Amino acid sequence: MRKLALERLTPAAFAPFGTVIAPDPAKARMINGGTTTRFHALARAEALGEGAAVILNIFRGEPRRFPYTVDMMERHPLGSQSFSPLSSRPFLVVVAEDEGGVPSIPRVFFAESGQGVNYNANVWHHPLMALGETSDFLVVDRAGPGDNLEEYFYSDPFIIEEATP
Numbered sequence: 727m728r729k730l731a732l733e734r735l736t737p738a739a740f741a742p743f744g745t746v747i748a749p750d751p752a753k754a755r756m757i758n759g760g761t762t763t764r765f766h767a768l769a770r771a772e773a774l775g776e777g778a779a780v781i782l783n784i785f786r787g788e789p790r791r792f793p794y795t796v797d798m799m800e801r802h803p804l805g806s807q808s809f810s811p812l813s814s815r816p817f818l819v820v821v822a823e824d825e826g827g828v829p830s831i832p833r834v835f836f837a838e839s840g841q842g843v844n845y846n847a848n849v850w851h852h853p854l855m856a857l858g859e860t861s862d863f864l865v866v867d868r869a870g871p872g873d874n875l876e877e878y879f880y881s882d883p884f885i886i887e888e889a890t891p
């Protein structure tokens with residue numbers, strides 16, 4: 727199986743897939759009489775189609791075990807999907823460019839403590855990959871009519887040897 731290397735999660739590297747959700751000083755605003763810093767509009771949630779709504783969820787992810795086989799990817803054509811850890815634990819973000827309607831070779835990003843991501847609508851990604859222990863994530867995505875899940879299974883899967891960069 728083809729090995730996948732881990733990359734640092736940076737806004738520039740992740741830009742083809744979506745947005746990194748983390749306190750960005752350039753987007754900081756002092757509010758509430760100076761008692762709160764608002765990091766404004768870090769990302770935008772998308773909920774496409776008639777009757778669609780943006781919803782907030784909590785995903786409680788069981789930790790993945792390594793070596794881990796990446797044998798499938800999925801995407802949500804009708805909406806974005808964000809993952810923001812409610813713990814201080816890192817997690818893995820696995821995404822791929824689209825090549826003629828199927829995912830290309832996945833890229834594996836190591837999301838440091840304090841980093842979350844927002845996948846743009848229709849971006850290929852692997853389902854949540856929590857690390858180390860059961861971990862909760864705030865997930866903002868779409869509810870509504872229509873099929874918002876497309877899956878693809880690789881005929882030649884990939885392997886992530888370990889989860890440390």
Ligand SMILES: NC(=O)N[C@@H](O)C(=O)O
Pocket residue numbers: 807851852853854
């Ligand atoms: N099925 C579901 O809502 N979760 C996936 O979309 C995921 O990306 O984890």
Ligand code: NI
Pocket residue numbers: 800802807851852853
């Ligand atoms: Ni998803």
